[in-house]
Amino acid sequence: MKKKIIIINGPNLNLLGEREQSQYGSITFDQLKKKCIEKTNELNLDLKFIQSNIEGEIVTIIQNARKEYDGMIINAAGFTHTSVSIRDALDIFKKPIIELHLSNIYKREEFRHKSMISNVVTGIICGLGGNGYILAINAMHELIKNGNR
Ligand code: DQA
Numbered sequence: 386m387k388k389k390i391i392i393i394n395g396p397n398l399n400l401l402g403e404r405e406q407s408q409y410g411s412i413t414f415d416q417l418k419k420k421c422i423e424k425t426n427e428l429n430l431d432l433k434f435i436q437s438n439i440e441g442e443i444v445t446i447i448q449n450a451r452k453e454y455d456g457m458i459i460n461a462a463g464f465t466h467t468s469v470s471i472r473d474a475l476d477i478f479k480k481p482i483i484e485l486h487l488s489n490i491y492k493r494e495e496f497r498h499k500s501m502i503s504n505v506v507t508g509i510i511c512g513l514g515g516n517g518y519i520l521a522i523n524a525m526h527e528l529i530k531n532g533n534r
Pocket of ligand 1: 396460461486487488489
């Protein structure tokens with residue numbers, strides 16, 4: 386059976402290509418989604434690519450994902466730095482999780498240096514722009530194959 390992964394994108398990532406190009410590059414959300422679909426097709430993975438601006442909605446998506454998906458990649462965007470609830474929901478997902486950021490959050494304002502979710506994820510990719518999504522899919526493919534969390 387095909388393994389299933391979910392990529393969750395937090396607030397404002399729907400405006401990629403328009404917002405802060407110096408941090409996030411010129412790739413649009415739709416272009417990024419298309420690249421991820423191509424990559425997962427190549428690796429024979431089933432992909433759900435989702436975005437929400439609403440914290441509670443993301444918590445519910447994470448909760449529901451635990452029954453359906455073999456791995457999760459999450460760019461929690463601004464909620465990375467604030468959300469205990471997203472962190473707690475991720476902790477319940479007992480399968481591989483990759484925390485992802487387009488920008489290098491440690492090179493930016495101090496409030497971005499703290500991630501609420503880093504200590505409940507398997508690994509972190511940041512600072513590599515849109516290509517980080519492709520690297521995360523490759524890494525998730527390996528994690529699922531090897532049965533790691
Ligand atoms: C981000 C980094 C966050 O600090 C920021 O709030 C975002 C995007 C990134 O992908 O670099 O919205 O997660």
